Amino acid sequence: MTVGREVTVAVIEESTFGVVPGAPSGERLYFVSEDVKPNTDRVTDPTLSGRRGQPKSVADRRTTGGSMVQTLSAPDLAKMFKGLIGAPTTHRPVKTTSSIPGVTPLRANSAAAAGTGTLTYTTAGTTLAWTGPGGTIGVAVNVGAGGVFTLTSGTTPDTITVRVVAGKLVAANASDATITVGAGTSLLFAIGAALSAGFIFERDRSAGIAGANRYLRRHGCTFAKAALQMGATGIPQINWEIPAGSSSQAAAALDATLDDFGHNAFSNANDLDIYLDGVAATIITAAAWNWDNDVDTDRVVIGGGGNRLDLPFGSAMLSGKLSALFAQGAVDVLNQATAETEVWLRHVYQRGTGDGTAGNEAIIFDVPRVLFRETAEAVSGPKGQTVDLDWWTHYPDTGSADLEATVEIRSARTSV
Secondary structure (H helix, E strand, O other): OOOHHHOEEEEEEEOOOOOOOOOOOEEEEOOOEEOOEOOEEEEEOOOOOOOOOOOOEEEEEEOOEEEEEEEOEOOOOHHHHHHHHOOOEEEEOEOOOOOOOOEEEEEEEOOOOOEEEEEEEEOOOOEEEEEOOOOOEOOOEEOOOOEEEEEEOOOOOOEEEEEEOHHHOOOOOEEEEEEEEOOOEEEEEEOOOOOOOEEEEEEEOOOOOOHHHOEEEEEEEOOOEEEEEEEOOOOOEEEEEEEOOEEEEEOOOOOOOOEOOOOOEOOHHHHEEEEEOOEEOOOEEEEEEEEEOOOOOOOEOOOOOOOEOOOOOOOOEEEEEEEEEOOHHHHHHHHHHHOOOOEEEEEEEEOOOOOOOOOOOEEEEEEEEEEEOOOOOOOOOOOOOEEEEEEEEOOOOOOOOOOOOEEEEEEOOOOO
């Protein structure tokens, strides 16, 4: 008999869909549950024979897939987000808040020096300028229209990217000399990056299973959906929906020495902050973030043995929900929903300083261009009222930009 705690799951990236790479390199996954498995339909010949029984059934379509649940942690989920969104770009982490109203630091360039710099806002011309650690002030940029801006320091190659919410800017000069550029790494996952061909999930059923059945492999695994649930307490969990192309069993592992990045789950009560248009929301009781890649799972062809030929991605669709105490902040959101006003939503899980060094990891879910569903609160009795705020995001109305939502992992891990 085997037990669940004895099971190990490895993920191995493929270079060709459904094909074991020449030099498999895997990493250990930490998980709550894993249910990605093969299921083979059986069909029976309907021919009548004058007998009461049925003819022998035959194997038909093979649909491999299922779900995996993990607790939210950095950096060990980096491979999973690569599968969901695409390969990341590398940056330096920066402090996630600023004392300048309407201005939020996002990230620095990967060559930036670690240390503390200064953002300077000037009302004349509504400009913002950056002084990198140990440098001088750079060229001021007009940020009056709001949006995302990259500012360059004066005497170093340092740049910082910030988001400005125009409606939050104030009519007074301001500066913030506490903008820290972290020594760790920011892996930024964004739409438009190269997508992996597929992944192998290899389950080691433990030494209790001998022979050719010890390792269950799922080939051509694709990340169709991800659902993250957040609350006021507890450990956040993310549920991955993973269809696959085929499956096999083996006596030996593809990689006997897995990379292991460790695991240290975030806490909803201690590590999570939610921001609306760059301002901390203090009335949220629960939240959800749901990513859907619209994967085409109906790819069974003649001669394919009932397995899927491939699993191409469709549109990336992102939606979610905020549950809130019914207070002025919720009314403001409801008014924005009625007016179809776009809102910038940010979920920040941060341990310590969030600068990406050991013990200071962060995962940030950044969702610009959110539209909330118009609704109203329900009065269900004499106690406190709550309201559910469903939201969706979209790409810009003009230009060629894609969906701008991102996931950022800040840790000591430099690549994935």
